[in-house]
Amino acid sequence: MKTGQELRAGHVINIDGQPWLIQKAEISRSGRNTAVVKTKLKNLLNGYLTETPYKADDKFEDISLDRKEVTYSYFADPVYVFVDTEYEQYELAADDLGDLVNYIEDGMEDICEAVFFEGRMISITPPNTVTREIVYSEPSVRGDTSGKVMKRARLSNGHELQVSDFVNVGDKVVIDTRTGEYKSRAKD
Amino acid sequence: MPQSPRWDIFCKVVDNYGDIGVCWRLARQLAAERSLGVRLWVDDLPALKAIWPAARLDDEQLLAGVEVRRWHLDFDSLSTADLAADLAADVVIEAFACHLPSSYIASMALKRDQGKPPQWYNLEYLSAEAWVEGCHGLFSIDPETGLHKAFFFPGFTPRTGGLIREHNLSASRNAFLADPGNSAQWLAQRGVERQPGGLTISLFAYANPAIDSLLRTWQASQLPIDCLVFEGGLLDHINTTLATSLTAGDQVQLGALRLFVLPFLRQDEYDRLLWSCDINFVRGEDSFVRAQWAGKPLVWQIYPQEDAVHLKKLEAWLEQTAEISGSALSAARLIRAWNNQADCSTQWQQAINEQKHWQQQAVQWAEHLNSFEDLVSQLVYFGQKSL
Numbered sequence: 001m002k003t004g005q006e007l008r009a010g011h012v013i014n015i016d017g018q019p020w021l022i023q024k025a026e027i028s029r030s031g032r033n034t035a036v037v038k039t040k041l042k043n044l045l046n047g048y049l050t051e052t053p054y055k056a057d058d059k060f061e062d063i064s065l066d067r068k069e070v071t072y073s074y075f076a077d078p079v080y081v082f083v084d085t086e087y088e089q090y091e092l093a094a095d096d097l098g099d100l101v102n103y104i105e106d107g108m109e110d111i112c113e114a115v116f117f118e119g120r121m122i123s124i125t126p127p128n129t130v131t132r133e134i135v136y137s138e139p140s141v142r143g144d145t146s147g148k149v150m151k152r153a154r155l156s157n158g159h160e161l162q163v164s165d166f167v168n169v170g171d172k173v174v175i176d177t178r179t180g181e182y183k184s185r186a187k188d
Numbered sequence: 189m190p191q192s193p194r195w196d197i198f199c200k201v202v203d204n205y206g207d208i209g210v211c212w213r214l215a216r217q218l219a220a221e222r223s224l225g226v227r228l229w230v231d232d233l234p235a236l237k238a239i240w241p242a243a244r245l246d247d248e249q250l251l252a253g254v255e256v257r258r259w260h261l262d263f264d265s266l267s268t269a270d271l272a273a274d275l276a277a278d279v280v281i282e283a284f285a286c287h288l289p290s291s292y293i294a295s296m297a298l299k300r301d302q303g304k305p306p307q308w309y310n311l312e313y314l315s316a317e318a319w320v321e322g323c324h325g326l327f328s329i330d331p332e333t334g335l336h337k338a339f340f341f342p343g344f345t346p347r348t349g350g351l352i353r354e355h356n357l358s359a360s361r362n363a364f365l366a367d368p369g370n371s372a373q374w375l376a377q378r379g380v381e382r383q384p385g386g387l388t389i390s391l392f393a394y395a396n397p398a399i400d401s402l403l404r405t406w407q408a409s410q411l412p413i414d415c416l417v418f419e420g421g422l423l424d425h426i427n428t429t430l431a432t433s434l435t436a437g438d439q440v441q442l443g444a445l446r447l448f449v450l451p452f453l454r455q456d457e458y459d460r461l462l463w464s465c466d467i468n469f470v471r472g473e474d475s476f477v478r479a480q481w482a483g484k485p486l487v488w489q490i491y492p493q494e495d496a497v498h499l500k501k502l503e504a505w506l507e508q509t510a511e512i513s514g515s516a517l518s519a520a521r522l523i524r525a526w527n528n529q530a531d532c533s534t535q536w537q538q539a540i541n542e543q544k545h546w547q548q549q550a551v552q553w554a555e556h557l558n559s560f561e562d563l564v565s566q567l568v569y570f571g572q573k574s575l
Contacts, residue, residue, distance in 0.1 A: 016334030028323070029497045031313025031473070032202060034285045036339065038323055053323045053339045055285055055310070060331050 004037040005056035009098050010115060010123040012044065013060040019044040021122050023095065027056065042096070044117050066116040070124070072108050080104065082114060082121065090114065090121035099177055100126045102159040126177040131186045132156070133172050140165050150182075193571075194225045196277035198259065200286040201232035204394075206491070208235045209474030211283050212254075213352050213455060214311075217564045219253035221355055227277065229259040238452050263289040275299055279307045279571055297333040307571045308337040314351075314473045316505040321347040325570065340567065344508055346560040349570075351477050353562035357459075361482065364463050371464035378416075379439060380448055386412035387540075390465040392475050393489045395421035400429050401531040407443035416448045416461065423449060466543075469526075483554040485539075485546040487523055502527055513552035518542045 002013065007025040014020075024040035035056035042049050070082040070090065079091040092114075094101065100112065103126055110130050115123045137153035149165040153173075163173055163182045172186035195218055199211035208230060215228040230236055236256065237243040243251055247258040276296040282288050288296075296306045310328070312320075324341040340349045354360075364370045372382055382388065387409075393399070399422060406413045417423055419436050426447070427433055432440060436451035453461060458475070462468050462482035470479040471489040479486040488505070490498045506520050519542070522535035539546060561569070 013331070015329050015331045026319075028317070028319045029493070030285065031315065031493075032284070032491060033494050034313070036312065036323055038319075038326070050329075051326055052328050053326050054328055057285075057287075058331065 002060045002062055003056065004054040004058040004060070005035055007037055007039060007054070007060070010125060012063045012065055012115070012117060012122065014063050015041075015060070019063050019117055021096070021117075023049075023098075044120070044122060063117065065122075067113055068116070069111050070114040070121075071111055072104060074106070082112070082124065084114075090116075092121050092124060096123055098123060098125065099180070100124050102180065103130045103132060103155070103157070103175065103177060105132070105155070105157045128178060129174050129176055129183065131172050131174050134163065134167060134169055137163065137167060137169055140168075192222075192224055193278035194227070195279045195281070197226065197228045197281045197283060198286055198288055198292075199228060199230045199283050200259070201230065201235045202284075204472060205235060205239055206472040206474045207284055208232065209239055209455065210352065212236060212240060213474070214281075214283075214564065215254045216252050217352065217354055218568075221564065222568060225255075226253075227255040227257055229257050231259040231261070233258060239455050241454060259289075264291040276306050278304070279309070281309045281311050281567075283311045284313060285310065293330070293333060293335070296335055300333075300335060305335065308335060309340045309567065310337055312339060312341045314342040314477070315501050316344050316508045317501060318504070321345065324348050338570065340570070342563055344505070344557065349566050350561050350563045351480075351557060352564065353481060353558070355562075357481055358558060361459070361463055364460065371460075374460050374464050375414075378448070378450060379437075380414055380416065380446075383412040383414060383446075386414060387467065388465045389413060389415045389467045389469065390461050391415055391417040391422065391469045393422045393469050393471050394492070395425050396489065396526065396529055397425065398526055398529045398532050399425060401533045402536060403429065403442070403445065405533045405536050406445040409444040412444050412446070414446045414448065416450050416465070418450055418452060480550075480554060480557060483551045485519065485543065485550050487519075487526055489526060499527065509549070509553050512556045513549045516542065516546045516549040519546045519549070 002011065005027055007022050009022055009024055011022045012019050013022065020041045020043055022039055023042055026038045028036050028038065030036050037054045037056055039052050039054060041052055068084050070084050073081045073083045073089065079093055080097060082090050082092065097104065110127050112127065113125045114121050132155045134153045135156050138151040140151065141149050150162040151165050152160055153163040153167060154160050161175065161180065161182055167173060167185055174183040174186050175181070176183050197211055197215050199207055201207045211228060211230065215226045218224045219226045233243065233245045237245065240251065243256065249256050276292060276299050280296060296308065299306055320341045320343050323339055324343065324347065326339050328337045328339060330337060342349050342351055375382060375388070403426065406415065417426065423434065434440060434449045436449050439446060439448045459478055462479050462484060465484065467485045467487065468479045468482065469487045469489070470476045472491050476488050490502045492498050506523065518535065518538040522532060522539040525532045525535045
């Protein structure tokens, strides 16, 4: 069982006998130590999308899901294709990529965790860290090597993030996918 | 002729009088202005009696046109036969995040299966925060039954559910204030003979050590000050500070300050108190809203929450009032100090120095709130739209 305040993107819950994927869950504190969770939900049987609020103490039945390791294969507009260790292919729409959309690029070898409902891939989680090349960054502040000054930079897929000022175009950086933050320049 | 819809309001009193205060107003207005059959389920009848003395502690009663029912702890042990005979209402309001009894929800599902799904509302807490507009009016799907429930947020903008406001409230207030004799008489009936050139302050607040700084300031005031305070935690604190044992009906003179202790007032009488005073200290939600309708300067003590989250909500309201009716910086500073339980002496003096501006802001804010539909109208219209 999950409560409203435990709902997270990627969870699948049973609402009136139907499986719903949580695409987004935002919690806001209401009065008297209660809270409201605004969710974006997708019905896994018919694809229906809805924005739905719940109370933080509403209760939801978990739905049992299968998980396996997959890697990214290619983009076949409008879906992204992944393969498992047995080269079985699975498709996922852009809306269901979650945070992975920020790090996806051709040739990536990162092992991700895919979640399945009745044999269908419904969500994916990247590894805790990924390494990506910087293709654009703002000019550096002269002489800073402290790592405390940050600047805007961009990955090959267009995703932007803040990196240490000493990072240059062509450098590879380690990113924490749980927070979306730059961790360090990758060691060669 | 079609029967008018039946409305059920469920109210669980957690603490103080805000839950029952709002629910009782809502029930009365629905019954009186919309001629609806309204049933109010409440678990704490003494709380209702405190704000409406005519209430009895009976399981069932008809009061001011509302059927009041005791919400027993063992509601769910009602027999199936009773439930079938006492089907859920056409419109159901669960107030302030309370949870309906599961047997009642089952009754609602039964009604839905018969082709007459009830309209179900979660009436949320009042807040000026921006996220409220993004959640107001959204539908939730009950995980067990699939019933749809609308989240209804009271608020201070047209994109929220508005505030409770009786249709004749402005007219009543204006008529009362048109003759200064009305407020003088109302106060005199409660033992308060207005002092020329003085200030009359109502004080309805949670226990707050900052009152000590205000008592000192008011005692030393150049203007005579009459302060009308209610029994409760704050009066207990005042009694400790002054080494007194004041109760309802008592009064005491301390320098320039006269302190009067009032008994709890019936809801409609509380409005007259607010109209009769120059500055109103209020708390929580119900008295806070009524003080805004009064169009007088107010000092709001917001309900304290864990992690000081309430201070963000306070700031959201202060920002909204400043945006709509102009800043009253000194008043805002006083309200912040009051909520931080800090010494308020300096802030009080600054606010009083700008009392005229503070009063103008209060009037403009009330005009803004009057410019869009009240909560009951919005609830009724929302329901009609949803059919």
